[in-house]
Amino acid sequence: MPTSSPATRLLALYPHLTTRDRALLALLDEHRVLTSDQIMRLQFQAMRTCQIRLRTLLELGVLERFRFARLNGGAEPWHWTLGLAGAQFRAGVTGRPTPTERGHRTHVIRLTASPLLPHLRTTNEFFVRLAHAARIGSAMRLQRWWSERTATAKFLRIRPDGHGLWTAGGRTVGCYLECDMGTEPLTRVLTKLDAYEELVAAGGPRYPVLFWLANAEREAHLQHRLRDIQPAVPVATATHDTDVAGAVWLPADGWRRVALRHLDSDHGPNTASNPNWLNNALDLTDQTGEAGTTFGAEDPADTAETPDAAATARVGTPDNADGAGGVDSAEADADTED
Structure with missing residues (x-):
């Protein structure tokens, strides 16, 4: 009896994939892993x-x-990544070679076992908080969220943990994220600023570098060092336990915490070093053309569920209302799914 080809099996899934599902596949393709709680927000x-x-x-x-077990009992949140069919679909979207079952299995194992997984999850948490704030707020939008891989390829001279464009109060501000887990000496952390200064000198955007730190003590030490060196690019700091869309950012040249929209930011001139300019026009989009990868109150993901799904959602599991959940928060499915 003939067996179906991989392409036929993939095509058979298409009737089951909604616009929101395809947007989730695009997010996981770009950002590699998200927890259930992050996807919900x-x-x-x-x-x-x-x-x-x-x-x-x-x-x-x-x-x-x-997911892994917690040291003191229980389990971490479920972490989600592309399955083989999802990876094959995204390969078709992006024009990459179609992954094999063996190759994809190796990729997933490397991701799950990587010592950098907590850093990746925390980096994504920063942008999830911005996206959720945009979804539930008004006049706010996360219109660009680039991973380290994409930002490095686009900007060439720098290697941020992520790059975003945030619009609030009628102003669009760019940022480069440096997600600090407290594992590097501050001397090494500060050397990262050299590349950002070189980018500006070459005609790139002059966006604030955001050091997002594990605790207030480390932030205080870094602020002290920053004020000694007076960097040539805008720098601001905050800690992991803050609402990143709020007035929590302390500029290295200031004494009052402000919101992102109040930070010094310049999209830069029309040069070869500036990916904001395409065909001699300023392009402040995510530049992917894919639906569901930018976030604001009018996004399709915010539309109401069907009546049956909404009724199911109200049974047994409360909504996550605050949207500022901790990086390691255990979502409701920790003990309800096998």
């Missing part, structure tokens, strides 16, 4: 609805998930 109104949909995508082979 990016795309859903209720955790139960999110759990049901993720479970369906898992059964379809579009997503894969993993």
Whole structure:
């Protein structure tokens, strides 16, 4: 009896994939891993609805998930990444070679076992908080969220943990994120500023470098060092336990914490070193053309669930209302899914 080809099996999944599902695949392709709670804040109104949909995508082979045990009992949140079918679909979207089952399995194992996984998850948490603030707020938008890989390829001279464009109060501000986990000496942290200064000198954007630090003590030490060296690019600091969309950023040349929209930011001139300019026009989009990868109150992911799904969502699992969940917060599915 003839067996179906990989392409036929993938095509058979298409009727099951919604616009929101495809946006999630694009996010996971770009940012590699997201927890259930992060996905809920990016795309859903209720955790139960999110759990049901993720479970369906898992059964379809579009997503894969993993989690580790906690030291003092219980388990970490589910972490989600592309399954083989999801990776093959994204290869078709982007024009990359189609991954094989063996190659994809190796990729997933390397991701799950990577010592950099906590850093990646925390980096993504920063942008998830901005995206969620834009979803539930007004006159706010996260219109660009580039991973380290994309930002490095676009800007050439720098290697930030992430890059974003944030619009609030009628002003669009760019930023480069340096997500600090407290594992490097501050001397090495400060050397990262050299590349940003070189980018500006070459005609790139003059965006603030955001050092997002593990605790207030480390922030105080870094602020002291920053005021000694007086960097040539804008720098601001905050800690992981803050609402990053709020007035929590302390500029290295100031004494009052401000919101992102109040930081010094310049999109830069029309030069070869500036990816903001395309065809001699300023382009402050995410430059992917894909739906669901920017976030604001009018995004499709914010539309109401179907009545049946909404009713299900209200049973047993409360909404995550505050959207500022901790990096390691255990979401509701920690003990309800096998």
